[in-house]
Amino acid sequence: MARVVVIGAGMGGLSAAARLGALRHEVTVCEQAPVVGGKLGRFERDGFAFDTGPSLLTLPAVYRDTFFKTGAPLEDVLDLVPVDPAFHYRFADGTEVDVPNASRSGVRAALDSALGNGAGGDWEAFLDVAHRIWQATRGPFLESPLERGDLVRLSRRVGDLRTIAPWRSLRGLGRRHLRDPRLRMLLDRYATYTGSDPRRAPAALAVVPYVEQAFGAWYVPGGLRRLGDALHERALATGAAVRTGADVAEVLVEGGRVAGVRLADGERVPADVVVANADASHLYADLLRGPEARRELRRLRRATPSLSGFVLLLALRGRTPGLAHHTVLFPERYDAEFDAVFGGHPADDPTVYVSAPDDPALRPDDEHEAWFVLVNAPRHEPGAGTDWDSPGLADAYADRVLALMAERGLDVRDRVLWREVRTPADLERETRSPGGSIYGTSSNGPRAAFLRPANRSPVPGLFLVGGSAHPGGGLPLVGLSAAIVAELVGKA
Template identity: 45%
Template sequence: MARIAVIGAGLGALATAARLAVAGHRVAVYERTQTYGGAVRRFERDGFGFDTGPGLLPLPAVYRDLFVKTGKEPLEACVELVQVDPSARHVFADGTEVSLPNASRAGVVSALDEALGPGAGLRWGDFLVRAREAWDRTRRPLLEEPLWPNWRVLADREPYPAVPHKRLLRTRRAGTLAEVGAWELRDPRLAALLEGHALACGLDPRLAPASAAVLPYMEHAFGMWYVRGGLRELARAVYERCVARRVAFVFGAEVTRVLEKDGRATGVELAGGEVVDADFVVAPGGAAGLPVRGEGEVPPRQGLPSRLTVLLALRGARPEGTAHRTVVHTGDREGELESLFGTVPAVPARPTVTVLRPGDPALVPDADHEAVTLGATVPAGAEIREEHVEALVAAAERAVPGLRDRVLWREVRTPADIAAETGAPGGAVPPPALAAAGGRLLHPANSTGLQGLFTAGGWSHPGGGLPHAGMSGALVAGLIVEGPEFRGSQ
């Protein structure tokens, strides 16, 4: 039985702790704040409740596996999972609207043909077939296995089978997500639908590789899910599973240093000077963690965006048939991308806004009120002003007529709030790992150059997002329990 110190209590760290504890190790988690969950938090006031981090769960199989492997109670016995249908309603710049069924290719094709015109659905359906091929080629190395030592193979090889495109007597293939939209989808609304998935992950579709096609594919293939009571309930369930497996938690404990001797991690030092001995240490990686020696050759991520979130308490009931999620696409996509990813990043004047309307009785004081969350991608470290908040509300009014007249109060969550909760500089939010692009979208390996030190969470392989953070826990636990020969779940 090894002594294991886990730094931080985000979802990746909790998943690691639960798996190691059930393997018989003595695990202690040291969290600098007073609660668990990392970015998966809840804000409550006057009987209203809001998720302040992720609002939906893709690929729930990751957490189903975690609960199967760590106890007798399955995930569904601990939280209530609800499949969101439609998966999303989209409001495009020209006023066109479409609601896309959850996990139904035929339904999506039909809905797009009806809303955007004949042929639109077929082009999107054909794109999903190619996106599936990219997913099949990268699923194991980018989600289910430790990062390959020869990771350059992933960096240099584009897994998306782009369609040949003739331009100026030359035949070319799309190398970026924006080129996929322009050359293969051939409709600005379909392109906006595609690029919106990259933007939601803080990626510039003009630079994101074509392999980013796996992002909409994951949503299409595995559906989008909501946890009744909010995503904070998932964090609670994972935390309680850790407690049931006798993981010790020390809150308000900031780790300032990983201790080492003779090339091996030997414990951690807390802000008050207390030293905790350990046989293994699990730390956050990259931007969210302590400097980690020898994280591998993958270059550190730079210049990642954050999120601006506006929580709205509304008078009046949620109308019957309201979509859980609506994406209001900007009318100035180039301006939005230049603001976010230009030389001097700035908050877009006209952002793409996601509107979440859960319709969950647990989040409102009674049936005559509604809790609505608005979200947009903004630069990390951005100073949020009133005009930025108003831009989100103005965009949301395209999806929620009469919105302003229903507002009782609002709460604004900025990049500074994310930074305080996660420790990531400027409140940066990590994207999932993607192939190609020279390795720019890979994350450092879970193993480090210091023996006995591992990294878990969104800033380590396989990257950001709830499923990926959960998988980082499985990978780190496998590496500690089985050793460097561990190659992932079979």
């Protein structure tokens, strides 16, 4: 049995704590914020409630495995309900399409009806390619630790190398298989799931739409935040101690391996193992001293940081007929958005994403709605890019987003009771994610996966979980990172 300190009570940290607690390790979680959950946040006011992080769960098998291996099954703790349609898309030319949940035949029919020109067949053929990529990457990479030399190992598996095609971008894969430009735009959006640019992100990201459509899009009544609460309770049930307001200031190293952590108030918490659910850049720049940290930081700086997000939480009077759970409003020129965001500037005409669950638990009564509105945004970088704390910028951009929604058929400006604006600067303050990057580093470039920090750090006894570490961001991959680390700790 080892003494384990987990830095951060995000989904990766809580998953790791529950798994390690179930393996009878002595686990203490130190979270700097007053609440747990990390980016899986929640905001409540006047009877309205909003998830401020993910709005759907894909690949629920990851969390089913977590709960099964730590106690009662997930379905004994939470209800999971399918989101159908999974998404409603509106394009600049006025075309609209509802994409059914977990139905290849339904998706094919919907795309053929809305886009014509054999669009459904093209998408189905693309999914066949994505399935082969999933088969090639799932076990060896997504469910396994990424170690030095794995790029060489991949290159020796010629069949898998041809399938994954690391030299091809997601945009290039779309052009190869999808004739309709609107269908390619739909595919491009999945690059933003990892904070990336589809023109530079690898074709391997085709697994994202494949997983969503093969295993379904799911929601937890009451909000996705309830998944985080359930995971917190599970960690406690396994014996883990979860301390909020416990700000870790340093990872302690003695005799060449970790010895615990020092909190901001000076308290030392001894440990044989430290699991960092902090952003990897924050870990290696601020919490860890020594040459190993400097080397890892140099590697991280060779990667492109992920994009961030600009959020509006809207409390609305009245109801919207026919409103889907998820609505995506595309611009006319998607590339202009990526040029702006990765160039460090807010896009003038961004894609607008609306999450509006028809969930009575999120509104004061049936005469109101709670909307979470998100647009891709550049990181908070005062002096080098966008300073989101500049006076008036956030409110002006919020007005711009509402105006764009109106232009694209969702005008709610006269229904707004109040709005809460959240910028990348706010995300940085709340989660210690540098610049408010949602996923640490992006997947831009063919070597991006190998620049992402490994789960086993160069310092013995120090491990990384969460969206900034291997295998990446998003609820499923964060859960997989915890499973990987739990196994590594057992072998340490």
